[in-house]
Amino acid sequence: MEMLQQSWDIIVTAILRGGLYALMAVGLSLVFGVMNIANFSHGEFYMIGSYFAFFGITEFKFGPLPSIIFAGLAAFAIGMIVERGVFNPLRQKSKKGWLMNTFLLTLGVSIIMQNGVRMIWGSRYRGVTQFWPGRTKIFTSMEIANDRLVAFIIAMITITLLWYFLTYTRTGRAIRAVSQDETGASLMGIDLNWIHTLTFALSCMLAAIAGASLLSINPAFPTMGVNPLYKSWFVLILVGMGNIWGSIYGGLIVGLLETISIYRFGAGWQDVISLIIIILILLVKPSGLFAKKGVKSVLE
């Protein structure tokens, strides 16, 4: 019984942790699939989201949920500006070595955003104690903070909305068409520039929502995006590039790996253990666990 209880606790923690990794990874995967950009500034949008949620609560006196939405919209706008200002000019100029060039561009964006935030708002921690006070028990011996639970629910709702948007709306279908065949899509009269801007902005919004809804657990500071960034890359590489829905399972798997290794080996070693396991999986299945046939090749 003790054993069962413990493993149940681990699974619950892992799911809560993994849901937000999934939200981050879906955005990353979307940008990779549609724009063929390996985005290493994704964590910075998580950070921006966290900051905006903080200002939403403290400066503008929004409630918790409106602040999270506000953070998402603000990151959407910033994402549009970044796409128009950085990737669009490069796309117009040359598409040679696109993947590697944009990879470096995202690093530049990340440096600018991290230090820009530090310059404007300083490097002190900004957090709120609680969004939704209280704790809940779900068939388990331990209590879970409501904030964690709600953050997970927000992540799941956002992913569902994204799924609806991509599957049933005209614009969503246009995005998927571009990810399958850019030339074909543009022949059908889809405005590629607009779709790229929209996709990038959407992905930024997803990261920002993840950051914003975890504000009470992780306070905002300039370099907070690094950890979520590489967690979402674990997920992306583990499930295979460009597979958006696989990222959800991937997020849960990475969450589980981490929770188990923290539990078994103590904090600090979780990265080592989960990385070793991910590397071993990739050696057996180099294209990822759920790699789809026909998605964009990883070879440039």
Place this chain on the structure above:
Amino acid sequence: MKRLVTSLGKVFGPLTKLGIRPQIAVLFFALLFVPLFVRDEFTLRLLITSLMFGGLAMAFDFTAGFINIVNFGFAAFMGLGAYSSGLSVLKLGLSPWLGLIFAALLVGIVGFGLGVLTIRLGGIFAACMAWFVALALMAVTANWVDLTKGNSGLSVPPLFVTIRNMPYYYTILAIVILVYILLAVISSSKIGLAFRAIGQDVVAAASSGVFATKYKIINFTISCCLAGLLGGFYAHFVGVLTPQVLHTRNTVEIMVISYVGGRGTIWGGLVAALLLVPAMDYLKGLLELRLIMYGAAMILIMIFYPRGLAGLWTSGADYLKRKGVLPDTSTVSVSKGKTGQNL
């Protein structure tokens, strides 16, 4: 002027055949005499750091610019070299000089192993795998406190029993010259041609009989080996090692230097390091703004001038040739005449 250049061309002719650029030969020659004029220890230290970054950028460019694989864990390989050199001196009682060689060999072996396992993936996958290994290495160094002293830092004995920087300067200069000659000679040889072919189009290279994986592994191993050597030097030069040495931030810095210098040129990274590292130090007072400028410069160069400093130099030289100030030296250029050869 023309005659001077022609006679210089005669001197540098054999060097150029080996792939060594005359301008870099001149640069190295000038660098030999710098300590005679620069008495200031601080400036000398800055020059040592610049040279070290130059060496790292060249080794980085050797994989990124030639076989088109970004080793996103580069700083971790350098850090692994630093730690293995430091620990071999502390625990095994080797002399620091042997430690350097030990570090180079060990990191070379690790690079070889990683290359065998992951390099066939190519592109962004290989970059991410190298990055993951780097993250794991950094977490291990931070957590294996018994061996590495973790975040409190590991003190490493110095190379020389002097507080002066001059001996270090000549050591790193010698190392960088060796690194440059090695990389330049390899990249202008037949093997280098194979590297370029793979970097431009793996499928085309493979279909013309180049065994891509083999060459990629050779390239990756050499690059890692050099990172280990320079890391070993770093350990004994700075004297204190923390896991921060392995941080991705340092990889990004090396990467920016090598890209600003110009991809696939080897020497561009060295020149960029000699300009950028002191410039960054000079602008220290600007705090965050300095790094924002760094990021902006990187973005602007990527979008508007992807050929980097080396491209600037080449265009300048071409312009002078057209004006007739410089003689046309393309007859001694190695790239011609060799392209037709079989591999």
